[in-house]
């Protein structure tokens with residue numbers, strides 16, 4: 076399947092001399108939800124802004140739906156909807172007027188039926204005549220999405236769509252993103268929330284200091300790097316780990332009431348049976364036990380950690 080977004084050799088050095096994006100190559104396939112994950116200042120917004128024609132690249136070529144974003148800018152941009160991080164709309168306009176106006180900006184003929192459908196899909200229909208300033212933060216964010224969809228783009232960039240949004244609204248947003256994808260829109264979202272990437276994305280890209288250090292299918296990433304943690308709730312809390320267990324990668328948690336063992340769930344030998352035997356030999360009883368698969372969060376933290384260690388070395 077041809078890539079709907081193709082980025083080759085992208086570099087951005089700002090006038091300050093800061094290199095915000097370094098030799099980035101990435102292909103986004105039609106119909107996928109791609110999550111770009113990275114800490115503050117990693118270069119996510121810069122990358123999106125370049126693809127959307129707001130920031131000019133220093134080097135590299137980018138195609139959106141087969142159009143070069145520099146030499147065929149209008150054609151490329153007509154395929155793209157952008158929901159920026161900041162809520163930028165005219166506070167005194169009505170929802171209807173602002174979304175209709177956005178469509179006009181792309182030179183598209185008026186289409187009230189389409190605008191109605193978009194507003195209904197975003198649960199904004201009953202607010203169509205309300206002035207933007209009277210809306211809640213969550214509704215304003217949905218207006219931003221409605222604006223971005225008004226010219227019928229087939230690629231949608233969402234820059235931190237759920238930043239500062241409560242849990243319920245975040246789930247609504249996820250459901251909405253899935254509906255859009257089911258309607259054929261390719262979605263690229265940036266997020267700080269690993270849970271969001273794990274929940275939503277078909278693929279995840281991790282960007283650190285302008286470098287795309289990892290691009291993986293979300294499920295594969297979880298499987299490949301996923302480790303499991305075994306937690307044993309001890310019958311009697313331990314003040315310290317017994318010397319007899321010094322060879323095991325164990326940690327005492329919760330004031331010595333829990334013993335934690337991290338293992339590779341795909342390894343031939345996980346070490347779990349022998350650990351349990353060893354505990355029994357030592358007369359250490361436990362009331363309960365559970366295992367938990369490492370989340371993308373654990374993986375991300377370890378990647379960032381590794382990067383910092385390499386930097387310090």
Ligand SMILES: Nc1ncnc2c1ncn2[C@@H]1O[C@H](COP(=O)(O)OP(=O)(O)OP(=O)(O)O)[C@@H](O)[C@H]1O
Pocket residue numbers: 089090091093094095113114115116117118119120121122
């Ligand atoms: N116009 C600019 N001029 C100079 N430096 C900039 C400019 N815009 C961004 N930067 C720098 O480029 C780097 C990447 O910024 P960017 O906004 O792309 O990061 P981000 O990953 O989107 O961060 P966040 O998660 O905080 O939104 C940062 O160090 C930032 O300070």
